[in-house]
Amino acid sequence: MANDHGLRRLALGTLLAAFPGERAPGWALDLLGEGLAGHTLFGYNIVSPAQVAALTAELRTARPDVLIAIDEEGGDVTRLGHRTGSPYPGNAALGVVDDPELTARVYAAIGSDLADSGINLDLAPTVDVNTADDNPIIGTRSFGASPRLVARHAAAAVTGLQSAGVAACAKHFPGHGATLADSHLELPTVDAPLELLRERDLPPFAAVVGAGVQSIMSAHIRVPSLTGDDPATFSPAALTGLLRGEYGFEGVVVTDALEMKGAALAAGGIAPAAVRALAAGADLLCIGAQVDLDLVTAVADEITDAVREGHLSLGRLEDAVSRTAKMATWSATPRAEGDHDASLGVDAARRAVRVEGSLVDLDRPLVVQIVAGHSIAEGRVPWGLGPHLNGTEQVEVVAAAASASSLVAKADGRPILVVGRHLHRSPASRSLIEALAAAHPVGVVEMGWPSSWRPAGSRAFVTTHGASLANGRAATEALGL
Template sequence: MTDELTRLANSVLWPGFFGTRMPAWLRDALEQELAGVVYFGQNVSSDLALLSGEIHAANPDALIGIDEEGGSVTRLEVATGSTLPGAAQLGILDDIGASASTGAELARRAREVGVDVVLGPVADVNTDPRNPVIGVRSFGADAARVSRHVAATVQGLQNGGVAACVKHFPGHGDTHLDSHHALPVITLDPSEIEEVHLEPFRAAIAAGADTIMTAHIVVPAWGEQPGTLNPVVLGRLREMGFEGVIITDALDMAAVRESVGLGGGAVQALAAGADLLCIGNPTNPGDAAASDQDERDFLAARDAIVVALRDGTLARERVEQARDRVRALAAKLRAATPAQAQPFDGASIVARSLGVTGELDAAASALSVIDARRRSTLAVDSAASYVADALAGDGFRVRLDVTRATETERDAALDAAIAATAAEGRLVLLIDRPDVDADQRALIELAAARAPEAVVVNVGLAAQHPLPLPVIEVAAASRVGAEAARSRLLTP
């Protein structure tokens, strides 16, 4: 029989899990007041709505979240690529209506499969172009622009009957490390953090955001602990007027797992003021992940909370406060009446956001694609094949890991792509890091010498330094973005 403290611990935990069916341990926990679950790509199938129904049957108050942003980060369309505009594309277009309608469409899709909370939008102001984890997930590098699009997206999502989860407080945009693998430190002057990186969160709060997600980043001016575990940082969020649910970024990420540990992180996050603890993606340990890593991670967090409650390390009142906030959100969402869905044309929005640098020659009849993008990360499926497939169509494509490729392998890929290019075809170099990846730039320079009619399609941050070939700036590694670039190259 589950004791009262175990139920209390369950009520603030939000685990991920393996597979497309509900495991027995998860069903048991849901029946014992587990707050809910978070979906990742590994959970998505054609039966997702059925799975959500089973979860809600086990616990009608369960909150089901999904790590879905559109653009470069999709779980709902994990197999085929997103058909929603990404944040950078919306920021480039700077059409508030497009951001609001994109949020509304995402809400419609989420509700269709039984999802209650969308982990987005990203409110980070991407001021460091080296940023390996945010980049085109952000609306841009200007705080005012990011702020207005965050607010519009929040309103679109929440008018559509789901909760928005604005991330990653106090701002992950000025980092060059990925907190999935390390602990980033923000050395900015506090005044710059206040004036730039907190501004979109103020806009989100003013727009009525239901939840805000923390970042595993250290701001030395506010203490040595990462934001997720830091009462000064989370207290700052409350001082800004936020009364909703504070959700942690995944506690199984290396920034927490390899410092204080998942259990220690769970206790410290609650003590610091967090309300709902995301135990995220059980693949975070990488090759070290066990076949039952999902259950292990859940138990590590739950048991640590129970021990801390029993020995007084963690105040029961604090956890009850967190539980009550989570339950209030669940009740609000159950009672929500979504706005009527409106027609949505994501492809048109994306096409309007495309940028072209340099002169494109006459339309090509076919495309041969060398996919030289960086490898995928836990946060972003950077090298997903659907981008190159959509860009190439029926044409030639080859994947080239330029960081690891030998000169011979690089030359062979170029030879094959050039040979496959018909008389009226065109060689396309698909990239995502032109300003910070010397190997991508070197490949472009070599291609320019050997195939001067070639073109670059960049799905990352726009190139700030001139390239020797024309560039189509797509600003998202998505299917709809690749289709828009293909259409631009094939249409006279």
């Protein structure tokens, strides 16, 4: 048995912490010197490229092989672009274009941006097959609803990202695409037989293993046929039996954030969740976004106590640290591979725009953007056509409080262009648009996950397959604004 100091160092070697602010506080640097695997950066850590590069350089002074992670998916989930929106379209747009070479190029560009910033672990790509149109947490983060399509783009994304020396993390195993609940808020259940998972949800994970992905993230979802009453993050059958045994994955199993309700509530807290995840076969534990020294200490203490008391084997802990250290060595010197065309993201977004109907009568419109919420994964990131309108008037409305007649009066003879996200999910949005279209020339721009809903009477329906900065520009160009 290792001594207390050695055990604590091993425990820290399985943890991804986080910290507030634009510079690392002393405790965050001290923990790296004591063996902490690394930190995850969030939007609150990011101001500018130069500031991020200085921050990551500061972290490396404490530990040269530190893992510096981030959720940079492009599209609707961006941390580098959280103030403006991502310059790249997300997975739904890349999937509808269905050009794996383009997907690889976009992810190589994202990897180069991260490498330039000193970030070496991207908690992306999302490789869930989004088979539930009303999925509240995946949606446009998915390449699509077809397992084969998602599989080929998942492999391309991993290849592109890792070409920059940035470790990819494919998520969320064994597949979050069929859920109608958000694992940040509760423990979703996917009540499907394992045979269906093999056909529908698991092909993309087989593809990324074949592409040499450095890490795979577990999902806080319950699949009774596989995980019983537990989330996959706590399931040896999922992580050790299926992912490692059947699919032959030898890299790092990363947990989704343990602060999420799908894990923390199921285990009775973040620290117990860490022990259960390690025992199931996870290697690198994302604590979450709200982290301080006391929380990291509590998690590390829980892990060391579990080893001493025989609830977690020392060998399992050592194996987790070894796998994580190997990935840290692989990604210690991320590198930007050549120069990427600055127009790559917009070019890709243009190819994803789909226009139904006619735009002829929709020139010089009043743009009405319907206020929409955001998932915890997305955060509060700007979206819409606003930055690209060049003088075209735009108003924002809450659908339930808006009046069709007052908007028609405000348009003063101009056509109305309604912009929204996931419009089909909101009865108030549908009612407002249908009332407008019954009385006035109206076009609709859908920037969320597409659905079959089309408002009667609308002149045109434009689908962007995402709401990034690049998607917004591509839409305004298609509309001639």
